[in-house]
Amino acid sequence: MGHPLRDDQQLYIVALEAADEPLATERQTAWKELQAIIADAHDAARQSGATAEEIELMIDEACDDVRYGN
Numbered sequence: 001m002g003h004p005l006r007d008d009q010q011l012y013i014v015a016l017e018a019a020d021e022p023l024a025t026e027r028q029t030a031w032k033e034l035q036a037i038i039a040d041a042h043d044a045a046r047q048s049g050a051t052a053e054e055i056e057l058m059i060d061e062a063c064d065d066v067r068y069g070n
Helices: 025-048 052-068
Strands: none
Touching: none
């Protein structure tokens, strides 16, 4: 690690198995699906009339809720 752990830090050791890289067609399909989700989110944001700052705040609040249960 290079330094002692603070009281609010934890160290995890995890063994992961290597996975085969997805096929190019699988990556392209996943990318197209992600692009569609992003486009839908952009459309919803545009239609909401919210400013970019308001949308960013909503995203931050949602992320905090998921991460910390606030």
